[in-house]
Amino acid sequence: MLPDAPVALSLDVAWVLIASFLVASMQAGFTCLESGLVRSKNSINVAIKNLVDFCISSILFTLFGFQLMFGPSLDGLIGAFAPASYESMSPDRVAFFIFQLMFCGTAATIISGAVAERLRFIGYVMITVLSAGVIYPVVGHWIWNSAPSGELTGWLGAMGFLDFAGSTVVHSVGGWISLAAILILGPRIGRFGLGGHHIEGQNLPMAVLGVFLLWVGFFGFNGGSTLALNSLVPLIVANTALSGAAGGLIGLAISWYKRGHASVDAIINGTISGLVAICAGCNVVGEIGAILIGLGAGALAIGSVHLMEKLQIDDAIGAVPSHLVAGVWGTMAVALFASPEYLMGGSRLDQMQIQLVGIAAVGLFAFPLSYITFYAVNRFWPMRVSAEDERIGLNIAEHAATTSILDLVTQMDWQARTGDFSKHVDVENETEAHQIATFYNVVLDKFQLETGRRQEALERLTELASTDVLTGLPNRRVYFDLVRRSIASCNRNGRQGAVMYMDLDGFKKINDDMGHDAGDALLKQVALRLLSCVRESDLVARLGGDEFALLIGEVETLDALEHVAEKLIETVSEPFILKQGEANIGVSVGIAVFGGSRSAREDVETVIKRSDNAMYDAKLSGKGTWRVSEPELAPRPAEPSTDIKLDLTVSPSLAS
Amino acid sequence: MLPDAPVALSLDVAWVLIASFLVASMQAGFTCLESGLVRSKNSINVAIKNLVDFCISSILFTLFGFQLMFGPSLDGLIGAFAPASYESMSPDRVAFFIFQLMFCGTAATIISGAVAERLRFIGYVMITVLSAGVIYPVVGHWIWNSAPSGELTGWLGAMGFLDFAGSTVVHSVGGWISLAAILILGPRIGRFGLGGHHIEGQNLPMAVLGVFLLWVGFFGFNGGSTLALNSLVPLIVANTALSGAAGGLIGLAISWYKRGHASVDAIINGTISGLVAICAGCNVVGEIGAILIGLGAGALAIGSVHLMEKLQIDDAIGAVPSHLVAGVWGTMAVALFASPEYLMGGSRLDQMQIQLVGIAAVGLFAFPLSYITFYAVNRFWPMRVSAEDERIGLNIAEHAATTSILDLVTQMDWQARTGDFSKHVDVENETEAHQIATFYNVVLDKFQLETGRRQEALERLTELASTDVLTGLPNRRVYFDLVRRSIASCNRNGRQGAVMYMDLDGFKKINDDMGHDAGDALLKQVALRLLSCVRESDLVARLGGDEFALLIGEVETLDALEHVAEKLIETVSEPFILKQGEANIGVSVGIAVFGGSRSAREDVETVIKRSDNAMYDAKLSGKGTWRVSEPELAPRPAEPSTDIKLDLTVSPSLAS
């Protein structure tokens, strides 16, 4: 039906494709591993970096990386700068292209973990371009490029350097770039120095899932590097399984021995290291070699972790130990454990020299190039996020990945800043933040309740201390206080004020005849009538018993005062209708003016005493009238001593 | 050994099976993607829907879907209604069946994300039955069914409609059904309108894991659609890789340009869209086409997201943009980017028309059928959960997936409702809720402490104000207050009460002779003796110094009162044994009766003064006896003025 009927492909192509899928799934593995090993606040950033680097490296590798790596060699150093027009390739070659594309993605993504939690996203894009677009293809060219004849044309490959599946090409390259980046970036805040501490991953089960996804991926990574389903493949897969297992177990053993428990990070690092180290020689060693390579890799990686801690080099997920150190070890291990017939250099020692040359060449190319690039970039345009962004976390700082938790914290912060805790915080049900919000609201309620009770208790105490319980008028204490302030104020501004001392006439008789309740009711009505006679700015107080007082803050003329006094007297003298019958009383008023231009500055007691004396005069004058006190009046002679003495001394004359 | 020795199968069958496994793993991808992009409260619901729809679609596709899709065609419209008895199929056909079974599962599961967070579980089961049992097989028949000869027999396929791997058959069908469902369901609470906002996913790293699982799955989805390992496969896989990468990068670029940061959802949507769009033409385009298709898909999907937001159509995970829009685009893109020799319609324009017909036909079948079905069902039996259930979340509402968090919140709510915060909440260690419970308990403890202190302080203040410190008896203030209440009460109910005023005889001498400590000790003993003489309902108070008082709330006869008085006198007159020696004192008691039928209603001061006077009479009568006051007694003449004056005015006569 189609123009060119598709032709069947070989099992080898199928194998390469399947291996490619497994390598592709290592991206999922790295995502789980890395986002599981960082803190929540950076987990999304790490995951999205993994996704983006795969996108970028795929495009770059297609645009020029593939030809740079596998194009016609320029003196064994570099391929061609040309796109991989796979449309025009043979299907077998396209499959090869796909396999290499996935490898390139792996090399790129190794770095994302090391630099996690402080690298700017744009910086990571730049690193990906450098690693996937330049360094990886060039190094790959040196080691893996071959002429159509099968002859290796890269200078290292031609020399006999053995790196079957990329311990050096992929892993150590990723490791070198990681190392350069973390040296430029510096350690995460809080990692070293005073109070510095190991930073725990947010989701270790997810990290373990990542390890398994990587492990299965490595079966394709190594098993597909034959580029054919040949007799080496089962051996390779078996070696991969054993080396990973051995790496994990040595990690377990060392951590148990050193720390007394099975450390998750040691087991994970050990396993990854075993898988990385076996890449180089997985086709040329047997079960013993695989196990030893795994053991060595795990031990070296864990040692490197400690060394880097001592050197205060901060690798967020251990990419340098697991990929660089284990990659170097695995590359050397080829010379140590390969069946002799596979050694390209003749003897083990010769092969070791070749391996060392290769390792060194790659390191001396990848590390300085990365370091200098990052250093230069960093000088003009910092690759590291601000300390504030690092504190907030890159999820929010770089991706605005706000969450219900953030909403909640924002609301709580606002309440704390404004001190307004009157409203519940509002978070949707069963979000991450909901339980915390529920709790917060419960606490708020309790707080309001508690604060309210305290407030009420204090107000009650204050009120008890300042109010006459019967009439609700201010009491003697408040009256004195306010008269004092009024005097001071008048003295300052030269205005005049006045106090009136009022004593009811005939109250005792009412009280005795009609009963205490009638007396109380009468006093309440008197209070209301007095209030009705004065301005809002004036103060009516009950001094005790049947004595009331009035404070007038500002007095214009004496006439006005007299007018008020007469109004008071008139008002009070009208009959009171009580439950117990009609009651008629009067009131005697004593007036004392204060302030103004008077030379003598009186204190509150003097002023009130003058009004008291004036009231007494009014009383003596026949009640139901008023008198104005003359200032500087001598104290009433009859005034008895009025020491407050403690209750204990009452009536000493009666004490036997 | 077995009856029919199994025969070897071809590489093509192996390829189809392997591709099936990859497609099956897309279920895992969708589970991660969708449960990661919804809120915690619905994450379990979404995941379990993914699992259940795979179970249901597998059974339905076996029971009749497969034959409906791939059975003998009825005029190119529909296949046969018959089960897929794979037991009797050739192994190749069984492999084909498996591959198609997985496709059907994918079409079904697309919908679960769009309708997430508000669809009833039973409603989802119904949707799955409709989509996997009816719509998908019918559309699939139109486009993909072929006679054994290889000739396409579905009407669209026969017309030359090109949809190699399902941009239309799988993705747009899923998208159309999703669209119908979300129009019927309406947006989630809080998504639009006042305060409406984007709803963040609960676990974006898991969503990214889902993207990678899907990506690898798409290699099988597209690569397996050849149904053979032929020369198209590598091209298809490479195109799939590039289109996904291009989609992801355009998502990154647009979000960066528009929002200033790399948006996780834009990158994810872009990638998925690129993978969806390439399905239709992955076998007929090259690298340029793949990249352009990916770029177009990503851009259109992100545009659609914004459009749907404007239209207030709420698609919880972007299924419509990523599957419907990108699917339509990918189907059209075949006409735009395919190598000309693959165009079935002759020219690009002709092919475009065919593609449009196909797209329209599928849309006009899938959307109205779904919409009408859902509308009808929804009228009689609401497909949406209640607002309350939506608020609570479908994990709990639909699956009773209660958690330690819920337990905790329940306990906290109970405390808040009852106001009983006396107990710690109890949650198991290191559960999700444990840290919150720990904190809550700490706060509770502080609260109890703080409340206790406040209570203590207030009680202390109150006690200071009401208790005689030496004897612990109520003081004068309390006594007056209670006598006042008692008088009021008696006045109301016509009963009688009495007060007794007691002054010790000879106390001063003891105090002077034996010292103050002896005096204090004596007063304490007196207090205890007085208490021993009265009923619990009577009140003994210390008025100050050596004066005590008794309030008897209810008096039957005067005799009883006299009896009490004599008992008091007798009791006090017994010798007191002090540390400093034996002491002998007496007590003079004055009694005043109040209340009852007495015409004059006295106030508290009058009553107490009467008792005081009576006591004075008793004192004058030779001490150690009692007297009863006559009511209406005139005040004692010798009573001095007892104004409380402020301290400042003391002894004016002494002031020089």
Add this chain to the structure above:
Amino acid sequence: MLPDAPVALSLDVAWVLIASFLVASMQAGFTCLESGLVRSKNSINVAIKNLVDFCISSILFTLFGFQLMFGPSLDGLIGAFAPASYESMSPDRVAFFIFQLMFCGTAATIISGAVAERLRFIGYVMITVLSAGVIYPVVGHWIWNSAPSGELTGWLGAMGFLDFAGSTVVHSVGGWISLAAILILGPRIGRFGLGGHHIEGQNLPMAVLGVFLLWVGFFGFNGGSTLALNSLVPLIVANTALSGAAGGLIGLAISWYKRGHASVDAIINGTISGLVAICAGCNVVGEIGAILIGLGAGALAIGSVHLMEKLQIDDAIGAVPSHLVAGVWGTMAVALFASPEYLMGGSRLDQMQIQLVGIAAVGLFAFPLSYITFYAVNRFWPMRVSAEDERIGLNIAEHAATTSILDLVTQMDWQARTGDFSKHVDVENETEAHQIATFYNVVLDKFQLETGRRQEALERLTELASTDVLTGLPNRRVYFDLVRRSIASCNRNGRQGAVMYMDLDGFKKINDDMGHDAGDALLKQVALRLLSCVRESDLVARLGGDEFALLIGEVETLDALEHVAEKLIETVSEPFILKQGEANIGVSVGIAVFGGSRSAREDVETVIKRSDNAMYDAKLSGKGTWRVSEPELAPRPAEPSTDIKLDLTVSPSLAS
């Protein structure tokens, strides 16, 4: 290039390898399933157990397990104890080895879920060694070992026992060992008994992801068991898909019927059970058989869950129902549903007997051996963690996997224990604990604020009650209180103290002439001068108006007292420079000594009255001098009665 050019392998080998990868990915599935179904506090422990058991079983299976299982048979009972030197095997055999290695890992990891949340890590290592190193290889030998000729040499295999892919060999073996282990370990704390409850998983979406990973893995598990890509494979895969789906749906149906909702655990258990049960007969049944096997498996598993609950056997993730019960059912189901031609025993009944013998033999080997081993080990060395560790969780207890949450809880506990809440807790931003810490700090702030306000209010009340507002000196109340204490103290220790009563001479005139402000200013200066004359241990108080007092706690001689008095008089008589001009006043001092050997022990009122009287004498003597009171002085005759009476009774003589 290489010495022995690798030779191409068959598709069958490729198939076995691919199947191996799928089985390997079941490790990822178990990790997700098991860590998702346990509580957070144990999730890491479970995940790391899955990783470690895969490492251990890989090594053990290589070292001796493979030969034990597939080596030359010793009477059909056991193979050879020898390492699997795969280096020397044929490539096909290595692929077979790899496939079996992955199977062994699966058998081992089944157990980790059942025993989760209470088994010590070292105990799990021991269980893994027993299961992967001994029981699984031996049982595998019985059933699966075959001579190179293909003849089955294991005694059960030879007998005609049918277990194609391991319902018995893998799953029931894992189930039996699990059962033995959980019987020895006992249920988790809080699972049964009073308040016992179902323990919810921490991450059910992850568990569902695990189900899908397992499902895809089972395609390889069953599909690869042909060890060739032959005509059985598609049937096997289709059966696997259908049985899993049927199991999931019956789980859904039963839970919906029984509990009214779709239970996540029932659906998951049903699916796994369906996948487990189909293993034994996946090659010999058709679609009907597959569905019935799945339905039966799901139903039996869910029934078993309830039965185990009744028996209070605690299987943390349902390994016994899903693997043992479903495995036994699947093994029996071969006899029920297999096409007759596959029955090795002739009739279904005969086959059933053979199946029963096999099931029983495996059970009678695996269960008692495990049980006795665990029992013996457990007696000497408990396999279960301490209750405290179980409460804390195995993440922390076994792996020191401390988290920011733990840090926070530790800080909060410390604050609660010490009662020192003055500092914020310190947790890094956007860690898991950050939101809680934020909240805690907000609450702390509110608490400090609230506590501060309360404190302030109380202090203000106390101060108001004890301080003279004008001069800041202690007031009359405090003075009396301290004099009382001083008297008591002197009476106890025989020392002498003294009080001085000071009344200013001429103050009223200053106050009247120069104004109240001048008077106030004068009083303040007097207070300062008085303070300058006394020792720090002495107390100066203002009693009110122009009266001050001094308390001298310890007096050596009367001369010293006189010296102080003269100094006071001299100091006060110096001119005061006021804003309003110069003022000259004097002071009259009355001294009263108390305590010492005096026979009469005076109370505070008496002492102060004596000093008052002495001051009065000084006043009368011409002011500006001092007098010492004689003890036992009679009260001043002129002393008026000083009852504190309530305000209401003021000036009765004036009341009309």
